[in-house]
Amino acid sequence: MSGGVGESSRMTLDNWLISRLAAEMNALLNRSRIQSILTSNSGMILSCYRRGHTLALHAVLDSNAPLAAVLEHTLRQKETSAGGWADSVAALLRGCTIDAIHAVPNDRVIFIDASSRSSFGVPSRTRIALELQPRKANALVLRRAHDDAWVIVAAAKQFQAPPTQSLALGSEPALAQARSVRVGSPYALPPARISRMDRTQFLAATRDIEPGDRASLSHLLRESDPTCSPVLAREAVFRAEAGADAGVDAGSLGARLLHAWGAVRDDLTEAQTHVQPLYVYRQSQGHEEVVTCHLIPLKSLELPEARGASLNALCLSELARGATPLNAALRPLQKRLTTMLARSRAEVKALEEARSRAADAGGLRLAGEAIYGNLAGIETGAAQFVTPEGTSIPLDPTVSAKANAAAYFKRYKKASSGLPRIEARLRVLRANQAHWEQLEWELERAAALPAADAAPLILEIATSLQRTGVGSPDQRDAARRRKRSAPGESARQGQERDRKITLSDDAIAYVGRSPRDNERLTFSVAGPNDYWFHTRGVPGAHVIVKTNGRPISERQVEEAAALAAGQSRAAASAKAEVDYTQRKNVRRHSAGRPGLVWYDNFQTVLVAPKSVTEK
Structure with a gap:
């Protein structure tokens, strides 16, 4: 760094x-x-x-x-x-x-x-x-x-x-x-990177530089040795100026500088061989932002020094502050979700119109029966037929009355037989929409989370979007794997990262972090008599409340409902409706989508949303 x-x-x-x-x-x-x-x-x-x-x-x-x-x-x-x-x-x-x-x-x-x-x-x-x-x-x-x-x-x-070119004198060899x-x-x-000067050239170049010109001396040192980074070059210049290397001709600035850099390299090699905690430098004591760190002490910085064991941990904190690949990964996922939801809503609208037409299929059958019962009374080439009850039935004048009756029966059969398929497809689309709307909200939430929390959530969303259809073979296989898993296995896998909130009277609320975590909490952590909360009609987290065997109190209901509302798309609302029931009244959706459930025997409470971090 x-x-x-x-x-x-x-x-x-x-x-x-x-x-x-x-x-x-x-x-x-x-x-x-x-x-x-x-x-x-x-x-x-x-x-x-x-x-x-x-x-x-x-x-x-x-x-x-x-x-x-x-x-x-x-x-x-x-x-x-x-x-x-x-x-x-x-x-x-x-x-x-x-x-x-x-x-x-x-x-x-x-x-x-x-x-x-x-x-x-x-x-x-x-x-x-x-x-x-x-x-x-x-x-x-x-x-x-x-x-x-x-x-x-x-x-x-x-x-x-670029095309190979002959190098002119003084051009970059790189x-x-x-x-x-x-x-x-x-x-x-x-x-x-290659060295641009040898020892003789370096010593000659330093003679033209004023002793106090640290920037020029650092630049020369970096030009002579590609492994010398800016911060290490400044450290070598600092040591040379401080006279830390005794026995070197005091009149030769270049020689002192090369000797100081050799000592810095030796220290670095020793630090690589015998791993020690890093030297970490911040602007001031208690300041979280790291200015730099290295394997050896950097006295040239004149900043508060601390020791940090892990460079990986420092890089993680830096990633949390700055841009990460997560931010770029969010955009295509958001675009894909928006497209999928728009297409699904358009198909739902078209299917609902088709269902409405199918509901009128009985009229087609009655029209066919009326025509068939009055074949003798319908003239050839007639454009319509009026029943004795006064109902007007359009006819195709180019075909016979019998053919018109057959056409009405065919339309009736097609409309009535398609109705179950329309209903089945609508169920699939609505299940998809509920799941995709949940993922859309999770993406919005991930954009504001630290990298450590956002990464697994984005990976989970990307995985979910790769699945095609509801109740597909891979989902049914996943459901079978859930049934075969040992009781409590999922709970043990996630217990270290459970988000627990203490409510009044020592009740514990568990707040889901993602669709899969919602499912784990609801069906692995919660017992049948624990209480389940979810904001009504909008995507949000599942909240499980354990009351240590006691009936849930009104205060606990309000506290847990506020948490559920605060971890939902209704978080910015002044008030939100939250449904709650015992876990035994909640069951997985047949579609197999993580976190998608049915529930009954519930009650609803109106509360002000509350963030998990609020006390």
């Missing part, structure tokens, strides 16, 4: 810190199994499962300060999800085991190596490359070819190298190393 005082508040990682971060990620994700990948142009979220926990690796391809970090959830994400630039390789990654996470030496690139075996035992290797250089950040999925070369199979950013990133082409590392 090489930013310094006065620079951008977003921290950046130099190659020394990238190496430390890769080691911490490896400790968290090694031997985990990849479950899903969610991607956008601004980053990716890789969801993995390891020893009963789901861990999500976030990579943010911010042009100024790309970052990566791993966060942990206690609920296992059983479904798979994909999207964005990695959609075509999601199946390739799913089920792979992460073998190692390591950094490229002296570079800001992290490799995530994964492997799998086919049903015939044939091994295959896949690699995810996170290139975390500012202004050039990228993420790629690579596949091992037969000649042991790595081939690009997906990339967040693809580009073509131009000759330009590379292309295209799916199907071999992978090459980003062009490495």
Whole structure:
């Protein structure tokens, strides 16, 4: 994290810190199994499962300060999800085991190596490359070819190298190393930074710089050694000026500077070999925003110093403050939900009109019977027939009366036989709409949540949107898996992340975090005599109240109902209606959508919504 005082508040990682971060990620994700990948142009979220926990690796391809970090959830994400630039390789990654996470030496690139075996035992290797250089950040999925070369199979950013040109005197040598990133082409590392001067040139250049010009000295040091980041260059200049390195010719500023940088490098190498807590610097004591951190103390900063054990934790807090791939992932999900809801509502309207016409099918049968009973009295070519009761029946003058009667019977049969299908389709669409409206609200809520809470919610929503239809085979299989699972298994998996609120008289309210968490609380955590709350007619969280075996009081009802209203789309309303009943009166919707339920024997209370964080 090489930013310094006065620079951008977003921290950046130099190659020394990238190496430390890769080691911490490896400790968290090694031997985990990849479950899903969610991607956008601004980053990716890789969801993995390891020893009963789901861990999500976030990579943010911010042009100024790309970052990566791993966060942990206690609920296992059983479904798979994909999207964005990695959609075509999601199946390739799913089920792979992460073998190692390591950094490229002296570079800001992290490799995530994964492997799998086919049903015939044939091994295959896949690699995810996170290139975390500012202004050039990228993420790629690579596949091992037969000649042991790595081939690009997906990339967040693809580009073509400029045409090869002859280098003029004084031009940038990095131009000759330009590379292309295209799916199907071999992978090459980003062009490495190179030293632009040797020791003799460096010493000569420092003679023309005033001793107090720290910026120019830092720039020269970085030009001479590509592994020297801005904050480390300033530290070396500070040490050289402070005369910390005795025995060096005091008259040679360049020699003192090179000696100081050598000492800094030795300290960094020692810190990499023997892992110690990081040195963390903030603007002031108690200030949460981190200015920078490193493996060694940075006396040049003159800022309050603290020790932090985990670079991954610091990166997570930085991701929570800034832009994450979640924000970009929200937009396509919101667009898709809006489109699906609009199409569903249009189809419901058309089907309701068709149902109305089908309800009048009895008139078609009566018209056919009237025509058939008066065949002899209907003239050939007549345009209508008036019954003895005075009812006018339109006729097709080009066909006989008998053919007209047959046409009316055919229309009647079609209309009446289609009515059950219309009703069935309407039930499907309404179940879909209820579920999609719930997901739409969950997306709105996720946009305001910290990254650690929003990530599993967005992954769950992306998974739900991949399902097609209601009551599809995969949903029925999921329902069977729920029935086969051991009693209380879901409750044990999520108990560490339960959102509990203490109500009056020591009653406990559990507030759902997502559709799947709503289902878990209602059907795994709640007992049959516990109380279930939900805001009427709008998407919202399930609230379960446990009263320790005592009847629920009016005060507890109001408190729990206020929580349910506060965690719903009615949260901004002055008052909201909330239904409540005992858990034994709540049952899963036959469609199998998570969190979608039927309930009866309920009561309704009108309350003012209350946030979970309010006391």
